[in-house]
Each structure stands twice: as C-alpha cells, then as structure tokens.
Amino acid sequence: MDTPLPSGTTKRRITLDLGRPRLTWGARPTVTIDGVGHPAQWGTGTWAVAEDGSTTIGVSCFNRLWRFGTASSTVGDADGFTYRSGALPMGAGRLTARRTAD
Template sequence: MSTTGTATRRIELTLHKPWFALYARIRPTLVIAGRGQPAQWGLGTWQVPADQTVVVGVFLFNRMWRFGQAEFALEPGHPPALLYKAPALPFLRGRIAVTDHTRAAA
C-alpha cells in the first residue's frame, strides 16, 4: 500500500468473532482506503500512511450474504490499535473502536 517517499506506520487490528452466532463459516474482509483484502480472526497488523486519515472498514461474508459492516476514520494522532467486534446476529452492524492496548515491542 505504500508508495515511494510516503511515510507509513503499522496499525494493529483485532477481529473478534461473535461469542454466539447461529451462522457458520463467516469470513472477515478488511477494507483500507477502499481496497479490500481477506483477513483472519484474531490480531493482525497492516501498514497505512502515517500522515493521512485512512478509513478502515471490516465486513463479514458467507456464501450467501454480506453483513456486520463497520468503518472507522483512523487519524494520524490515534493510537495504532483497533478492535472490531462482530455482531451476534447477521442483520446487525459490527463495531470498530480504538484501543489503548498494543503488543509489546520485541
């Protein structure tokens, strides 16, 4: 996603499955600045521009429908950790929030 000469930073996004779901085989998709990519449940890191506001979105899909959409405008001053919580029912929206928790630097 980076271009030559553009400063970037890493963000962490934790994708939480719903604690109880009647639907099976759901897969999350991450959308950063309009570009979608498959993701996995749990913690992942992505690279975004350091000096720009970037819209981060997540939606879920199974073989039949798309649901659980949530978006967040991540600004340069925000902490680099986000949390997505999937809805318990397939007709509800998901939630994305900034968290203060980041992994300890190795």
C-alpha cells in the first residue's frame, strides 16, 4: 500500500465539504483515509491522498454517546467530495464525488 508523502510534498489533494447536520447534539466529524482516522471540522477542507486514486475515504459523525452518519467511497478520479449525514443522528450518511470538467 502506497502511503501519501508528508504534507507539502504530496502532489494530489482533494476537497472535502462536510455539511453539519441539523440535530448535531455536539457531534463532530471524523475523516478516515485508508482506515486511519483524522479529526475534522465542519465546512470545507483539503486532504492529501495517493496519486493513483486507490485511496478509500470515509466520514462519520460522533458525539460522546455514539457514532452515526458513516459513509465511505474510493477517491478514483474525483477532485472532491460532499458529505451529508442523515436528518436525524442515526443511520448512514452520503458521500458524493465531485469531478471537474476537463
């Protein structure tokens, strides 16, 4: 498995837009890149990924009691993703790929 190079030397970055659910009850997002969890904030951010597009990215929300809204996808040729959790703090979320026109 190829791991991304340290920050600043990785040539490929993707944009991840994390939409805050209406009922958060103190929930915070966590982004996983190839199974490694990274704390995140609501809003738009960029993440370093492997250049070959084989990276699996996932997002879930958690609060002090439970984890919910889990969604995952393979990066492929996407330039970014939009994450939306369910309307209630339970069930799965949606991770939608965005591609720029060439």
